[in-house]
Amino acid sequence: MPSFSLVLEPCAGLPKEGTTTTPFDICVRNEIDRFHFVLDVIALVPGLAEHAVAVVQAIQQKLIEHEEYISRNGIDLPEITG
Numbered sequence: 001m002p003s004f005s006l007v008l009e010p011c012a013g014l015p016k017e018g019t020t021t022t023p024f025d026i027c028v029r030n031e032i033d034r035f036h037f038v039l040d041v042i043a044l045v046p047g048l049a050e051h052a053v054a055v056v057q058a059i060q061q062k063l064i065e066h067e068e069y070i071s072r073n074g075i076d077l078p079e080i081t082g
């Protein structure tokens with residue numbers, strides 16, 4: 001039977017520095033998290049956007065906070081992890 005050795009090389013298209021940090025962060029980066037879901041609902045429901053300006057701003061600010069926090073700490077915000 002032949003012997004195989006596994007050589008781990010960087011995969012084309014994947015960052016070598018490990019920018020993916022948590023499952024939730026992957027969802028945020030792919031815009032399939034709870035925050036982006038709410039933004040999509042607000043955008044799609046007729047008439048809702050004009051009544052949800054403050055909510056949209058709060059969510060956008062939370063996404064910025066998430067990006068900054070996870071870049072510094074490597075973990076999700078405390079309100080995400082519970």
